[in-house]
Amino acid sequence: MKKIRVLDTTLRDGEQTPGISLTVSEKLRIATKIDEIGVNIIEAGSAITSSGEREAIKQITSAGLNAEIASFARAVKVDVDAALECDVDSVHLVVPTSDLHIEYKLKKTREEVLSQSIETAEYALDHDLIVELSAEDATRSDMDFLKKIFIEGINVGAQRICACDTVGMLTPERSYDFYKELSTLNTPLSVHCHNDFGLAVANTLGAMRAGATEFHCTVNGIGERAGNAALEEIIVSLDTLYGKNQNYSIEDNGSSIYQTDVNIQELYSTSKFVSRLTGVYLQPNKAIVGENAFAHESGIHADGVIKNAATYEPITPEFVGHKRKFIMGKHIGIKGLKNNLDEFGIKTTPEQLTEIFDKVKSLGDMGKCVTDVDLQAIADNVLELKREQKIKLEEVTIVSGNKVIPTASIKLKIDDKDVLEAGVGIGPVDAAIVAVKKGISEFADIELEEYHVDSITGGTDALIDVIVKLKMGDKLISARSTQTDIINASVEAYLSGVNRLLEEVN
Template structure:
């Protein structure tokens, strides 16, 4: 059975506290959603603001394959704004619980029905597809809700949606409810929230009960505890229910759209987030790493490549020699058995002190044992800085590149920037290397503090971190930068 996907990252997801997307950011996310096969994109709530309407119009003008929706209350003003934006459809949200009808709207069940039916007719008269969404449906009287749905269909509603607005469904209730409403002659969708961590489970149960569409957000963002997680739902349907259900989603794009959403919304993921978290396919335990190396199915329910992710072996106190050797090979470090034993011993010693052993730490440990520092292509001989209130920061660097002494100078907005610019000028042959992150920490206190500089450099699809610790931030920065370049090349 084909299950359709309505993504509401741009509406319900944007209601995450602290998230506010620009018109261009919304378009970037919408473009990616359309590219990976999402069927319906809820681009926002047209009534919100002029800026929101401009963003929705911009998305509608792209000619996407996906249908574009706007959220709307059953109010003529809201619907007129949707019409103005040229959307294909409306997510017409009608409160159906006694709590919402009496306490929020201060109205009656009869008036609510009339309001809903009139709004549907108005939408249909203006050429809009209507998805009638029952707000707080999970706390509604189910007989009254059935009346709302049936009358909605008789007035022209195209799809019905049951909303678990405050996340109080259980999988058993979800299955029973959707089994009941799936008997209505209309496509049925499910919209769940994650207040009890059950959004994905309840959505899967709803589909088992007869829902043919689900609402979700990228990374499960949204109000309070968020919405049904898009990537978890799509992966569960593909891997766990693949013989029964299918979607139009390109599975290998799940990780990339997750990262895009995280960057643009500023809502970053916990490492252990299912499917797309950085630890989702990371292994530290020696037993697990050994099993993965022999056969990935031993400790992975699916391959990371399926969702566009990558497997990682983590170096820590639980690492085994086979996982460690694999990690060293990933860093282009070939060791013999004796060298591996010594590196293993040093890693365990460092980890036992409570330190996380990063790639940089492992590389430093291995290089110390292998004594490969002397083989570095680029060595820093000297760096000199001139800076002051009336002088643009200027740096000169002296480098040894394959035995040839190179001197270059450049300016920057600060002394560190000037020094890095001077190094880049000297290393014009390696201009495909990009500095993607620069981080500074003071390890000790006082003006003579040891400064720990960490840089992340990118060459092609390979990203590597490098570190240097010195009392002088400029020397530490240049040394870390050159160290990273040496390792990348």
């Protein structure tokens, strides 16, 4: 078994994603989360960048984390001094090595770059810093010069070397050959890949097959341009696709030939956490952690997964802390539909199930996705259940403005009795929900577990899709409303869920 170390650069390379600018508090929270899942090295930032960046790094180094804390540094002493001020454990000492960078960016000679690099590495080592000597644009560098810089760095005491595929020019085949050549230097070797051609993860895996013992990554693959190699994709690939005697059958229990310290079951929650703090939301089909990574609509797929998840899932969603979903649309099969109905406790005859199935298919053909609430309504109609809504919204009024505390007044009809309430909140939606909760407080203690809103169409008159998840006791349900008014949609979704919860409890 081969031990692989993980250097996470979400707080440095990841923060260079256009549009991301993290506060000191946010950087500390992300560092703490990354440390908790078992990452070995956290590149906390580049200390020379600003006083705010140094403050963030200082807070991270003083937080008592288990991971080694590193600062990015150029091959200049002032960068090392800034890192020393922050009390980091190591520097990621980055040196441009391609003629393109040396001539056009640095305007120096190879000899000048080599001399400056070794001098700075010695300076950092003399101040008791661990040095990871990293070659920028290494994959477009002359191999002899690249190896010369690494060898001289190793000779003065650099503990690790790293070759960066700065603009993602490697292919998996070339990655293997490239890092195989560098592995002959017999020093811990790191791989740092960018995703300009969508090959960062594949190239990183190729490098480790060739002898690299550490990889650089970011959570969700965020980073400049097309991003960096994604932590979650590499970790799961190492664990699942590189097993001993791997035959890919459900009976195969062979352990991976690579081992990391990362807690795989925390990958999804970490992905969501970083996405929320950075504001970089994931495309639904993102591997491993995307919302559709374990979602099934096709009837054939849903049927197979219900019988045995391994038929259409290479790993279980629980393995990475995710959840499986069956999507109701025109591709759904009757067994997937029945599975959803069973989850809602709706029992049907075969004839009733077929009628519900036909109605869902018809809506799908119209380009609509059937929500949980829609399915409940369809099933009610087919089963001839005419549910009386215990709580109905009669009226909602909002007062909000630049210097006005958002205030909502609502009128509910509860069992034919009018109930008037008011509430204030941090925004108009919050105020409306507070008022509703006060109106139903005598007979229902409902917790809002999750609130999500999407704009379905463009323009100021866009359709707003609100999804809420509500909990009462051990009952948990989702409800949805789609309207052009976000406040009405939010209140209607909330009340729809409340009515269903009350019906299930009673």
